Amino acid sequence: xxxxxxxSRYLVKRTGEKVFLECVQDMDHENMFWxxxxxxLGLRLIYxxxxxxxxxxxxxxxxxxxxxxxxxxxxxxxxxxxxxxxxMYLCASSLDWDEKLFFGSxxxxxxx
Amino acid sequence: xxxxxxxxxxxxxxxxxxxxxRCNYSxxxxxxxxxxxxxxxxxxxxxxxxxxxxxxVKGINGFEAEFKKSETSFHLTKPSAHMSDxxxxxxxxxxxxxxxxxxxxxxxxxx
Numbered sequence: 001x002x003x004x005x006x007x008s009r010y011l012v013k014r015t016g017e018k019v020f021l022e023c024v025q026d027m028d029h030e031n032m033f034w035x036x037x038x039x040x041l042g043l044r045l046i047y048x049x050x051x052x053x054x055x056x057x058x059x060x061x062x063x064x065x066x067x068x069x070x071x072x073x074x075x076x077x078x079x080x081x082x083x084x085x086x087x088m089y090l091c092a093s094s095l096d097w098d099e100k101l102f103f104g105s106x107x108x109x110x111x112x
Numbered sequence: 113x114x115x116x117x118x119x120x121x122x123x124x125x126x127x128x129x130x131x132x133x134r135c136n137y138s139x140x141x142x143x144x145x146x147x148x149x150x151x152x153x154x155x156x157x158x159x160x161x162x163x164x165x166x167x168x169v170k171g172i173n174g175f176e177a178e179f180k181k182s183e184t185s186f187h188l189t190k191p192s193a194h195m196s197d198x199x200x201x202x203x204x205x206x207x208x209x210x211x212x213x214x215x216x217x218x219x220x221x222x223x
Contacts, residue, residue: 033211040121042202043213050209058210090156098144098206103156 003027006091006104013111019078021107023091029102030095032074034058034066037088037106049074081111114139114207118214125193126222133188133217135203145186146204146211147177156202162186173197193221 007022025032031050035043035058045058047066055066063085067075074093078085088108092101119134137143145162160171167179173196177188186203198221203214 035213040215042118042215045210045212048210056209092156097209100146100158100161101148101156101211105155 004091004093004102004104006089006107008107009105011107011109013078013081013109015082015111017078017081017111019081019109019111021076021078021089021091021109023074023076023104024072025074025091025093025102026072027093027095027102028071029093030071031093031097032068033092033094033101034064034074034076035090035092036060037090043090046076081109083111085109086111114143114205114210114212116203116205116212116214118201118203118217120217121215122218122220124220124222127195128192131188131190131193131197131219133201133203133219135186135188135214137184137186137203137205139205139207141207144206145177145179146206147171147175147186147188148202148204148213149199150202150216151199159188159201193219195221195223197221 004025033048034046037043049055049068065077088106090106091104115138117136147159148156150156160169162169162179170176175190200216205212
């Protein structure tokens with residue numbers, strides 16, 4: 001079965017820390033996405049990638065960066081964590097442009 | 113630019129009665145449209161996808177959605193709600209390489 005794995009289910013960090021959220025998919029998908037989910041706001045796209053080494057800004061990229069050195073791995077980086085980045089972070093992948101998204105189980109990040 | 117509006121943030125239904133979740137979208141071109149469901153403490157799961165082959169789309173667990181271009185709507189329905197349908201539902205539009213999610217509708221099912 002298809003699998004998208006996020007390295008941590010819960011994470012607690014301090015303001016100003018550099019934070020890495022890792023995501024790995026085992027489906028050989030070209031496309032990978034990072035979203036954050038906040039109550040009443042749905043899912044908002046942070047960054048996405050359509051190929052290794054390629055990345056595109058989503059709707060809310062400020063304060064975040066990404067890395068995709070290998071096809072199966074897409075990392076989200078918070079350069080200097082702030083309290084307003086406390087959220088649920090969801091990684092997803094898809095085979096093609098408008099195909100079904102496969103989601104990881106999410107990382108609940110708390111920045112104190 | 114594309115956008116998705118889910119018209120109800122919360123819907124409460126009795127078990128065995130119909131469910132209607134409303135979604136309007138705006139997009140410059142003919143978009144692909146989806147409904148996803150998120151059960152408590154579980155990952156998002158695809159319910160159905162509109163591909164322009166037919167305006168009425170059947171999904172999993174008895175859900176279906178009707179695409180109405182003139183109304184720019186993609187409402188989700190189920191004839192008879194089950195307790196297991198209690199979850200959050202997201203309407204999604206794909207256009208210009210990006211998936212745009214609605215704010216979500218929380219469904220409560222009462223016995």
